[in-house]
Amino acid sequence: MKRRGRVLQTIVLAVIVAAVLEIGGIMIVSHWIGGAATFGLMLATAVAGALAARSEGRKALTEAKRQMQTGQPPGRAILDGLCILGGGLLLMLPGFISDLVGLTLLLPPTRLFYRQLLLRWLEKVMRGGGSGPFIIGKWQGRH
Structure with a gap:
């Protein structure tokens, strides 16, 4: 329970810091x-x-469908889709810092960086490390 409290505090702090930075950027x-x-x-x-x-989302969806039709797991296309969704949401938020990050999530050359981060995080979660209890904790017997 203590871990969840710390994670929640970190998230709240990150949101506050991001909002202050965005407002400052808008003012400048x-x-x-x-x-x-x-x-x-x-x-x-x-x-x-x-x-x-x-x-970009249509491209990712088309790629996922193509991979499934050929019997391949669509892992890369799904991670691309998550990056695209995040990038689109960030671009729709008011502020220029979120726009910059959102743009890098949408562009295929820079999306590779985020896809690698997501992949590493997912691997860590699946192995039982990191912040896994929030996602798969019940399956692992954690409460």
């Missing part, structure tokens, strides 16, 4: 280019993020 950009232009830029990145996520 609005000082440089003005409030209306900043709002327009944030709106444009949200729309572009939704369109890019839709396009």
Whole structure:
């Protein structure tokens, strides 16, 4: 139970720090280019993020279907899909730091980095280490 409390505290702290950084970034950009232009830029990145996520998501779904039809496990395509979903969501959030991370999640060359991180984390969870109790703890007899 103590571990879950620490994880929750870490998540809450990360959300607060991210929000403060995003607000600071918005304030700096609005000082440089003005409030209306900043709002327009944030709106444009949200729309572009939704369109890019839709396009890249279709590619990942097509690849997953192709792999399943050939009898291959669609692991890479599923991880790509998770990265694309996260990237699209980050681009739709207001703020420029989340936009930068979201963009890197959508672009295939930089998505490789995130896919490797996800793969390592999943391997650690499946071996019983890391933050696995939240996902597979009940299957392992942990409560």
